[in-house]
Amino acid sequence: xxxxxxxxxxxxxxxxxxxxxxxxxxxxxxxxxxxxxxxxxxxxxxxxxxxxxxxxxxxxxxxxxxxxxxxxxxxxxxxxxxxxxxxxxxxxxxxxxxxxxxxxxxxxxxxxxxxxxxxxxxxxxxxxxxxxxxxxxxxxxxxxxxxxxxxxxxxxxxxxxxxxxxxxxxxxxxxxxxxxxxxxxxxxxxxxxxxxxxxxxxxxxxxxxxxxxxxxxxxxxxxxxxxxxxxxxxxxxxxxxxxxxxxxxxxxxxxxxxxxxxxxxxxxxxxxxxxx
Amino acid sequence: xxxxxxxxxxxxxxxxxxxxxxxxxxxxxxxxxxxxxxxxxxxxxxxxxxxxxxxxxxxxxxxxxxxxxxxxxxxxxxxxxxxxxxxxxxxxxxxxxxxxxxxxxxxxxxxxxxxxxxxxxxxxxxxxxxxxxxxxxxxxxxxxxxxxxxxxxxxxxxxxxxxxxxxxxxxxxxxxxxxxxxxxxxxxxxxxxxxxxxxxxxxxxxxxxxxxxxxxxxxxxxxxxxxxxxxxxxxxxxxxxxxxxxxxxxxxxxxxxxxxxxxxxxxxxxxxxxxxxxxxxxxxxxxxxxxxxxxxxxxxxxxxxxxxxxxxxxxxxxxxxxxxxxxxxxxxxxxxxxxxxxxxxxxxxxxxxxxxxxxxxxxxxxxxxxxxxxxxxxxxxxxxxxxxxxxxxxxxxxxxxxxxxxxxxxxxxxxxxxxxxxxxxxxxxxxxxxxxxxxxxxxxxxxxxxxxxxxxxxxxxxxxxxxxxxxxxxxxxxxxxxxxxxxxxxxxxxxxxxxxxxxxxxxxxxxxxxxxxxxxxxxxxxxxxxxxxxxxxxxxxxxxxxxxxxxxxxxxxxxxxxxxxxxxxxxxxxxxxxxxxxxxxx
Ligand SMILES: Nc1ncnc2c1ncn2[C@@H]1O[C@H](COP(=O)(O)OP(=O)(O)OP(=O)(O)O)[C@@H](O)[C@H]1O
Ligand SMILES: [Mg+2]
Numbered sequence: 001x002x003x004x005x006x007x008x009x010x011x012x013x014x015x016x017x018x019x020x021x022x023x024x025x026x027x028x029x030x031x032x033x034x035x036x037x038x039x040x041x042x043x044x045x046x047x048x049x050x051x052x053x054x055x056x057x058x059x060x061x062x063x064x065x066x067x068x069x070x071x072x073x074x075x076x077x078x079x080x081x082x083x084x085x086x087x088x089x090x091x092x093x094x095x096x097x098x099x100x101x102x103x104x105x106x107x108x109x110x111x112x113x114x115x116x117x118x119x120x121x122x123x124x125x126x127x128x129x130x131x132x133x134x135x136x137x138x139x140x141x142x143x144x145x146x147x148x149x150x151x152x153x154x155x156x157x158x159x160x161x162x163x164x165x166x167x168x169x170x171x172x173x174x175x176x177x178x179x180x181x182x183x184x185x186x187x188x189x190x191x192x193x194x195x196x197x198x199x200x201x202x203x204x205x206x207x208x209x210x211x212x213x214x215x216x217x218x219x220x221x222x223x224x225x226x227x228x229x230x231x232x233x234x235x236x237x238x239x240x241x242x243x244x245x246x247x248x249x250x251x252x253x254x255x256x257x258x259x260x261x262x263x264x265x266x267x268x269x270x271x272x273x274x275x276x
Numbered sequence: 277x278x279x280x281x282x283x284x285x286x287x288x289x290x291x292x293x294x295x296x297x298x299x300x301x302x303x304x305x306x307x308x309x310x311x312x313x314x315x316x317x318x319x320x321x322x323x324x325x326x327x328x329x330x331x332x333x334x335x336x337x338x339x340x341x342x343x344x345x346x347x348x349x350x351x352x353x354x355x356x357x358x359x360x361x362x363x364x365x366x367x368x369x370x371x372x373x374x375x376x377x378x379x380x381x382x383x384x385x386x387x388x389x390x391x392x393x394x395x396x397x398x399x400x401x402x403x404x405x406x407x408x409x410x411x412x413x414x415x416x417x418x419x420x421x422x423x424x425x426x427x428x429x430x431x432x433x434x435x436x437x438x439x440x441x442x443x444x445x446x447x448x449x450x451x452x453x454x455x456x457x458x459x460x461x462x463x464x465x466x467x468x469x470x471x472x473x474x475x476x477x478x479x480x481x482x483x484x485x486x487x488x489x490x491x492x493x494x495x496x497x498x499x500x501x502x503x504x505x506x507x508x509x510x511x512x513x514x515x516x517x518x519x520x521x522x523x524x525x526x527x528x529x530x531x532x533x534x535x536x537x538x539x540x541x542x543x544x545x546x547x548x549x550x551x552x553x554x555x556x557x558x559x560x561x562x563x564x565x566x567x568x569x570x571x572x573x574x575x576x577x578x579x580x581x582x583x584x585x586x587x588x589x590x591x592x593x594x595x596x597x598x599x600x601x602x603x604x605x606x607x608x609x610x611x612x613x614x615x616x617x618x619x620x621x622x623x624x625x626x627x628x629x630x631x632x633x634x635x636x637x638x639x640x641x642x643x644x645x646x647x648x649x650x651x652x653x654x655x656x657x658x659x660x661x662x663x664x665x666x667x668x669x670x671x672x673x674x675x676x677x678x679x680x681x682x683x684x685x686x687x688x689x690x691x692x693x694x695x696x697x698x699x700x701x702x703x704x705x706x707x708x709x710x711x712x713x714x715x716x717x718x719x720x721x722x723x724x725x726x727x728x729x730x731x732x733x734x735x736x737x738x739x740x741x742x743x744x745x746x747x748x749x750x751x752x753x754x755x756x757x758x759x760x761x762x763x764x765x766x767x768x769x770x771x772x773x774x775x776x777x778x779x780x781x782x783x784x785x786x787x788x789x790x791x792x793x794x795x796x797x798x799x800x801x802x803x804x805x806x807x808x809x810x811x812x813x814x815x816x817x818x819x820x821x822x823x824x825x826x827x828x829x830x831x832x833x834x835x836x837x838x839x840x841x842x843x844x845x846x847x848x849x850x851x852x853x854x855x856x857x858x859x860x861x862x
Contacts, residue, residue: 037438038438038439039438106590108587131588134584134587134588134591135584138580138583138584138587139580141580141583142580142583147580147583148583150583150584150586150587151583151586151587151590204435205431207434207435207438207440
């Protein structure tokens, strides 16, 4: 049985301090401060253009901040460059809406890309990976319920399966923190549920911190321990799912009293596919 | 997991003889999981041993290995015939060998359920009442193979504390006491500040619940539950099954199942000892009940082994193909080289020794007249510009033709889809005729000069770029075209607005590459009368010694030009293909 030392990634501390990002005169993220004291599953919600993706991209250092700072476990993430930055990125996995797998390569090879940071270019060129890495990759696929597709090309899988392969690639990095930018936005409700439950499991079983940008309120309520609402680059809500009332949602989405939750709902009720 | 075992034994000559076909057994061995000291475990199960011996008619033995793994290995190795396992112990046995044992019965709690809990507890007088108070204190697990004494708390406690179970992280120290009874004693003595063990969660705390390790310890007089407080409780854990070796004769299995099932009504006191406390009884249970609970763990392990084997098979096949391909390639190379060498009139190997003579003479002469070089550079610079001009004009003209032709030759973009094959053939033909051949013919017809060179280069480059561009086009998304069509855009508009923005960086990058190539070709064409620096070079070389300084100067000029253009276009192409992404258009 695959046993992940639980809580191995415990005791983290992500501190985001007055983080600001400007694109020209457009302020995408405006002086955002967030503290995360222990591994949690954090949801970020907000209307399109609120700055959610930009915030995640800055945490991963795909994007540099205009001002402010990010630190993780005492490491000043926002100041990293070169090799130190690449190392941070390998500790901070990213999952995308469009999965971003290499479509023509087999599933296991895609998962093994999670180890590229440690591989030489020559080994990469000849597609040579240690047996033990291949073993780990398939074990992770098994854990996420997609091992039977191991030898198929990534493009032959359904969206939900591809997203789980993308999560497996992220896990292959053995990251302390997983950033997911709208991981379920291109999935049907059933696959969306499987993917969200997978992310939740990764948090519960491994104690990794998961930060997910989400488009729907009920998903955030259902899977997250804490929810942050953004509007026009500002954090306008930071609280527990139960504090996320329709009133608060109106504020986040800037909607009028005609705002209905159903508008953002994708939940499948009475449905429980993946046991946790 | 926890608890004791229940089990029974044996078989006998009697049963063998009595029942058809089956093999006989000469003794029956019951395994008892760790938790209490071995003597107590033997005592609690002695009544079962006697009943088994009576029933089966063969000598029956109790085994109480020091740890859980001892029982698991005994079952797997055939030295233990029956035991009461915990859910995780059963899972482990099953995963190691699915054919070793089968679950037959499970003890039922007083509430009718068959779940139990991992319970965290501490001494009342320590002042500890919750996990929060345990921070920095000494924490005790039981046996590392125990579900309630290790597995479940090792998963659920970190979720509650948000920290790892490593010593010094949340707890000051984390120890393994070795078993449930040891944990209880250790907490009671103050050796550890808090620990985990199992209980059914029913009945009174003061009694140590209705069943479980605490109840046993109370009965044994080891602890007074009034000295203890509960500090934590897990989610419900399914009680483990009583399992029996699959290889036993059928009749033995039936008898032992019957004996165990009726133990509670036959001899409640015996059942109390065997099942670790007050129970409603036992009920039949099969693999499915645990398969459900351990579905993830088991299906992962079992199925990934198969998929892993399949995948390695695939890799092996792929490597074999690659090796064959490489082998064929190497053979072709060697064979090809051999043929060329044998046909080479003068003998390649003879000529190769002189290969450095000519450059040697050029370099020698050029360096002797080094002070004249700057003047020569200036003298030949106009010719160089002419050569570059020919290349630039030809590349530009060819690019425009190529864009149009490539679009006309691409599925989904073509204005006249039926003519796609025609345009493709045109591109093929233009690409197939070497620029050198076209130039020779044109010079023959039109006479020397830059114009024939330009036409020749344009012709071939249109073919070459057209092919490359149409490949770029094939990778472009056609969705914007549908969008533009839906608003009534013309073909030209759709190409300009829907295709060109997507493909222009790639177009440009290919055109630059072609420009570099065309500079070289334009210089070479000078040799056959197309003018430019190639013509000067030809004159200098055919003059022979005495004008080698000029040849040297031209070589240097050409070399520098090509290096510079190559570098510039490299930088530009990088910008075009990667620069955009790092600006974050995502
Ligand atoms: N690379 C960029 N260049 C210029 N502006 C950008 C860039 N990336 C984002 N922006 C701007 O920053 C703001 C925030 O964008 P961001 O993508 O973070 O929003 P979002 O909350 O993720 O929206 P969505 O829900 O649509 O994904 C927007 O106004 C966007 O136009
Ligand atoms: Mg976004």
